[in-house]
Amino acid sequence: MKVKSISILGLGLIGGSIAKSLKASETTFKIFGYDKDEILEQALSQNVIDEKLASIEESKKSEIIFLCFPLDLSLKVFKELAPKLDSSNLITDVCGVKNIFHEEWNKINSKGFFVGGHPMTGKEVSGFQNSDSLLFENSIYILTNEVKDYFAWNDFIEIIHKLGARINFLSPKVHDIVVASVSHLPQLLAVSLINSASLQNNDIHFYDYAAGGFRDMTRIASSSFDIWESIIKLNKEKILAAFDSFENEFQQIKSLIENGELEKLAEKFESARKKRDEIPKNRKGMISQLFDLFVFVKDQPGEISKISTALYKQNINIKDMELLKIREGSGGTFRLAFSKLEEAKLAKKILEEEGFLTNF
């Protein structure tokens, strides 16, 4: 590897996870970090970075610079640092909006190189303390350009692969259109939906009757505006276009209902169902299909132990496990999942012999 060191500016959830993941993969290059002193001390003492940087500018001594601050700060640092780079440096950000970085880059006369990056992963919690060497495993890492002129481009690609991520290339503009549609618009819809639900009748607590769909659809409405402010500012045009596209569909559906055109509405549902089913199912990062088995359990200590031990004895690996519903004092239903249909069938047999009620 031609890269002797990398610098990570900002050791939050993403930056910290990059460092931890690379450390876990036995790299030959050094990892430098920049953040608040207390975070740097933690990272050093946990052997997550090799050395701390005294300033952002010192990152120039590394070939590859990961810019991992929040969006607004990343953009500010990018404008300051990029003009100072030389031809040995590649700078890459990890922000959720991409075109603005390319626009800025085009204004700058830099001897260095830039590649836009957006790792499609995350957690509901943030900060170094929640960073995790496995955060990128099986996730998609979007890159918005190729920089084949950069002397260590192959090393950069190898580093992203070392994180466990799969690389997809999208142009920065297409990236911003896609995330406006599948991330930014849904956030704003969730905010609109929950605010609209409570407008109508102050005497009734609508939320007491919120079914699963409503809960699912408004879950992201709990997000803090802090992370959204700069995204909305910096991707305004694409977000408004996504609004228009949504509104067009929404108005069509509204007028089909108004006019009682239920056959055409059925087509809308059918199209939505087909499209929804296209979404890759591996929500937890699983690549291959799993086979489910449902097991009914009593609400008492030892039930899970009994299930898992019985399967372990037959060397069956439970790939996923989820308690679907519990009734306190009575029992609940577990979903277990296995790699192979035969395993699921064998598990059913074993658990029924143990006295459990099961169902595919």
Add this chain to the structure above:
Amino acid sequence: MKVKSISILGLGLIGGSIAKSLKASETTFKIFGYDKDEILEQALSQNVIDEKLASIEESKKSEIIFLCFPLDLSLKVFKELAPKLDSSNLITDVCGVKNIFHEEWNKINSKGFFVGGHPMTGKEVSGFQNSDSLLFENSIYILTNEVKDYFAWNDFIEIIHKLGARINFLSPKVHDIVVASVSHLPQLLAVSLINSASLQNNDIHFYDYAAGGFRDMTRIASSSFDIWESIIKLNKEKILAAFDSFENEFQQIKSLIENGELEKLAEKFESARKKRDEIPKNRKGMISQLFDLFVFVKDQPGEISKISTALYKQNINIKDMELLKIREGSGGTFRLAFSKLEEAKLAKKILEEEGFLTNF
């Protein structure tokens, strides 16, 4: 109990679950059922009903009649059966739209009694084979009127309580407004969202980049139109009102973005976050708060067995369990939940002694 028998018309998910749940609670009255012959034979052989009815009209011999067909068929049967009832009969439906039943009831000159019902529970699967004696446990059962003149009204209330449900009274009109807002509108938004996302660019598979929020928001878009057609037809007015209320919010947010009024947009987010946090958390029917512990496990047989057995030995009851993320070949993170903080702390200690990495 004054009730000698109940009749359940339609032994699908809801009707079948009512029968199973009442059978499990050792009732003194008989349970009659009406459905297709093959379903009735199954229900009889599983001792879920005591006798089969040869016709819908035969249900008049029971004091209480549960009308558990799909919405459109329930409404049709309601119109036919209600005029024939006498003063010993109480008919109750279980449909998701309520005002239409009251409108029909007011047109009918019946000697019997009617109470509208809507059990707020369900599964993603339907039919008798998926019915479940625990379906109503801890769920809300909406009743749209009180029928204190009915001689066995207290028995009816007791029967609903025997299902394990909690009763909330809402007027039929308010019910229809609430469900339009928290159930019907979200369904139509999900359909609009997923259809709009794919309009914009045919070359790029938007869904490949669908983040958790988009997946959550469009999950219900997989529902079949069959169950929605009659709901949309019969609750049209309230659904269109919910559309207007949503559109009003949505347009406000759109214009705040257009005009860069981010402080006011922050208020919208803050209001949404607060309202979202008001939604009861017991998504799986749990009444009380649980205490989470996160455990990192390797992807190999026996890990769950090790965890659950270690906790069982100390008599600790795992109340909830969920695999949050797995990385094939490496490992994953489990969320375990306990009734008490002390139990969660003790579990942490026990599992760390067993060599697991844990985190609150």
